[in-house]
Amino acid sequence: MADEATSRAGGDDGLTLAVPRGSLFGEVADLLDAAGVDTAGPRSDSRSLLFEAGGMTLITVRPSDVPTYVQSGAADLGITGKDVLSEQADREVVELLDLGIGPCRMVLAAREGDPGPDEHERKLGMMRIATKYPNITNSWFAKRGRQVEIVEIKGSVELAPLVGLADAIVDLVATGRTLAENGLEVREEILESTARLIANDVSYRLKAREIDSFAARLSEAIA
Amino acid sequence: MAEAIPPGTRDVLPEEMREIRAIQAALLSSFAEGGYQEVRTPTIEYAEVVERAEVGDAGAYRFLDDRGDLLALRNDMTVPIARLVSSRLAGEDGPWRLCYFANSFRPAAPKRAELREFGQAGIELFGLGGLEGISEVLRVLYGSLDSVGLDRAVVGLGDAGLWSGVLEDLGVSPPVGAQTSDYLRRGDLVGLEAVLHTDGDLAREEVDVAMSVVRMRGGIEVIEEARSLTGEACAGPLDRIESALGRALETGGGRTVTVDLGMARELGYYTGEILEIYEPAVGRVVGAGGRYDGLMKGFGLDVPAAGFSLYTERIHEARLEAGIDG
Numbered sequence: 001m002a003d004e005a006t007s008r009a010g011g012d013d014g015l016t017l018a019v020p021r022g023s024l025f026g027e028v029a030d031l032l033d034a035a036g037v038d039t040a041g042p043r044s045d046s047r048s049l050l051f052e053a054g055g056m057t058l059i060t061v062r063p064s065d066v067p068t069y070v071q072s073g074a075a076d077l078g079i080t081g082k083d084v085l086s087e088q089a090d091r092e093v094v095e096l097l098d099l100g101i102g103p104c105r106m107v108l109a110a111r112e113g114d115p116g117p118d119e120h121e122r123k124l125g126m127m128r129i130a131t132k133y134p135n136i137t138n139s140w141f142a143k144r145g146r147q148v149e150i151v152e153i154k155g156s157v158e159l160a161p162l163v164g165l166a167d168a169i170v171d172l173v174a175t176g177r178t179l180a181e182n183g184l185e186v187r188e189e190i191l192e193s194t195a196r197l198i199a200n201d202v203s204y205r206l207k208a209r210e211i212d213s214f215a216a217r218l219s220e221a222i223a
Numbered sequence: 224m225a226e227a228i229p230p231g232t233r234d235v236l237p238e239e240m241r242e243i244r245a246i247q248a249a250l251l252s253s254f255a256e257g258g259y260q261e262v263r264t265p266t267i268e269y270a271e272v273v274e275r276a277e278v279g280d281a282g283a284y285r286f287l288d289d290r291g292d293l294l295a296l297r298n299d300m301t302v303p304i305a306r307l308v309s310s311r312l313a314g315e316d317g318p319w320r321l322c323y324f325a326n327s328f329r330p331a332a333p334k335r336a337e338l339r340e341f342g343q344a345g346i347e348l349f350g351l352g353g354l355e356g357i358s359e360v361l362r363v364l365y366g367s368l369d370s371v372g373l374d375r376a377v378v379g380l381g382d383a384g385l386w387s388g389v390l391e392d393l394g395v396s397p398p399v400g401a402q403t404s405d406y407l408r409r410g411d412l413v414g415l416e417a418v419l420h421t422d423g424d425l426a427r428e429e430v431d432v433a434m435s436v437v438r439m440r441g442g443i444e445v446i447e448e449a450r451s452l453t454g455e456a457c458a459g460p461l462d463r464i465e466s467a468l469g470r471a472l473e474t475g476g477g478r479t480v481t482v483d484l485g486m487a488r489e490l491g492y493y494t495g496e497i498l499e500i501y502e503p504a505v506g507r508v509v510g511a512g513g514r515y516d517g518l519m520k521g522f523g524l525d526v527p528a529a530g531f532s533l534y535t536e537r538i539h540e541a542r543l544e545a546g547i548d549g
Contacts, residue, residue, distance in 0.1 A: 068335075071506070071507075072336070072506045072507070073505065073506015073507065074506065089409075090332055092410065092507075093410060094410040094412065095410060095411045095412055095413045095414065096412055096413070097412075097413065098413045196413060200506055201410070201506075201507065201508060202501045202502075202503075202505070202506055202507065202508065203506075204440070205377070205379050205440055205481050205483055205499070205501055206377060206481070206501055206503060208440035208441060208481070209441075212438070212440075
């Protein structure tokens with residue numbers, strides 16, 4: 001009965017995994033190789049976005065699009081940063097595993113030695129912040145009873161305080177080099193992020209065995 | 224001239240409308256076969272009534288009417304029907320068997336292809352508790368799934384009391400427990416484990432036990448495995464799931480039933496068994512239900528309650544994928 005109770009009713013076509021392109025890709029691909037998933041396809045220069053890898057389908061997408069593909073069920077599983085998941089906190093996905101790779105911090109940063117942000121907060125009761133992460137920024141400051149005015153930027157936010165668009169920025173920092181090169185310094189730490197394995201709600205139940213065994217292989221590869 | 228409609232809403236054209244009507248007709252006749260009579264409640268309710276669902280994140284559209292009363296568009300059908308039973312039918316003998324076809328409204332983030340107005344079809348059984356009640360709900364559910372041709376649909380079973388049982392067995396303090404329940408409801412198992420480690424005042428092995436229970440999905444074997452790992456406080460919920468599983472396999476006629484010991488619904492009113500309905504071709508849950516014995520108490524009538532609700536658009540999507548419609 002146990003077997004019958006867990007097998008999928010329809011045809012089982014293996015798992016589809018959404019892999020993040022960009023800075024996280026190298027580490028994710030190494031981890032997948034170590035877990036026995038062939039990543040030759042996505043590693044090649046091919047313009048393709050969809051690859052068969054020994055029973056598994058890999059799709060390569062922007063890190064911030066990973067939750068979209070997973071929530072809808074277009075992918076059973078996905079790998080993306082905790083920063084992305086926190087920014088899209090209302091997504092209905094299952095966060096299964098901390099992969100420990102791609103460590104970075106979300107910080108509040110301003111120009112080195114610039115008293116502007118503190119002064120504005122004291123005198124005007126608020127700061128103007130440029131960020132690609134309006135939701136994280138909003139909830140971090142709201143929880144602390146501090147008012148901020150958020151300017152959403154899609155590209156390099158480091159520029160904003162240099163030209164007076166904002167007092168400070170909230171952004172992701174891995175090494176801190178970009179900040180330093182633009183004369184910015186970290187003022188506050190907001191969250192620490194690493195890559196996570198997430199699953200679609202329905203796949204998590206209907207493909208429980210396949211997903212658990214894949215997650216176990218990843219866990220072993222990390223250890 | 225093309226005029227826009229608000230995001231998250233839709234027009235339904237004749238062909239689709241015919242198919243949706245056919246789905247509703249099939250469901251209505253299987254509900255009626257089970258003795259369920261259709262009712263209708265207003266689209267708008269006093270906000271304080273809607274808030275009894277303790278929906279948390281789902282939210283509702285609230286507004287003031289011309290008299291300054293705070294109203295809300297219903298975001299769920301169970302609470303309005305509980306209100307109806309407590310205020311209109313309380314003098315009559317139960318159990319009460321009611322069904323509904325209605326649209327509910329919830330705020331949705333823009334550009335997510337999510338509906339702010341969505342169709343629900345379901346049943347409510349008031350006044351029949353325990354296994355007898357949930358068995359009847361399962362029987363009607365399977366009849367309904369058959370009637371719309373979803374023979375690949377899978378019923379998932381969980382229990383709203385299991386996680387609090389795990390916490391009680393481990394002696395986790397209520398405030399930390401409440402925090403962990405939030406993580407569970409959001410499906411954040413990584414965050415859940417981290418909170419147990421930092422605030423749970425637990426040994427590493429105890430956290431491992433809690434996490435392995437919450438991750439268990441499968442057949443009858445996961446209930447037995449969980450029994451061997453947990454204590455007294457989990458016995459009741461695990462027994463409930465096992466009994467419900469037995470009935471589901473019996474009435475399901477060979478369909479797949481999956482047990483999920485980490486299942487937690489967003490709606491806060493569940494007190495016992497929880498049901499979710501999955502369809503392999505649809506990436507989202509196509510229906511949900513369970514037991515909510517505490518809900519009626521809030522309306523001054525202390526009777527057990529259970530039921531389920533199917534999301535009409537997703538049922539239609541499943542039929543399109545299966546080639547039944549379209």
